[in-house]
Amino acid sequence: DVKVTQSSRYLVKRTGEKVFLECVQDMDHENMFWYRQDPGLGLRLIYFSYDVKMKEKGDIPEGYSVSREKKERFSLILESASTNQTSMYLCASSSRPSSGNTIYFGEGSWLTVV
């Protein structure tokens, strides 16, 4: 089975801290994504990557950056965490959704910024 693993399930960080959320997939997928999910707002795309060292902004990239140095790993970075970044963060991966391949999600990382 495809597995998308998010390194931390629950985190509590202080305002201004640098935060790293790590995601690893084991299926050699080209595409990887980071979303955040907030009550009433659904899933919103932060960044995605379609290849190593490639990245594209999603709908809400402000305050975030990403890194993809290896194909299997996609990291989300909060350079200076703020309380409005308290959310659940979801990582996903796929080969090529446009050709009908399945998109797989991790279990999510609950981040609280205090």
Added chain:
Amino acid sequence: DAKTTQPTSMDCAEGRAANLPCNHSTISGNEYVYWYRQIHSQGPQYIIHGLKNNETNEMASLIITEDRKSSTLILPHATLRDTAVYYCIVSPGSSNTGKLIFGQGTTLQVKP
């Protein structure tokens, strides 16, 4: 990119079929329709996807209208464990970047 519209919530009796509609009237010819569900505090779980033809797997059936402007996910015998938020999404089609567009989803409540 195509957008989707789903009802906010639906109820279904345990053991009955749950029919969840989705409107995607601006879908383009090479875009797929995907269905996912999410149980509270977990990541979305893939259910099924299709392009033009109806699809069936061990979890559900997907019925896509001939004009592809809408679809229906059918859970044939709903159980209490099927209570979740169900998302209908479409793939970007022409782009290879795989950007996903999620709607607000339908909260399905299966009742005993």
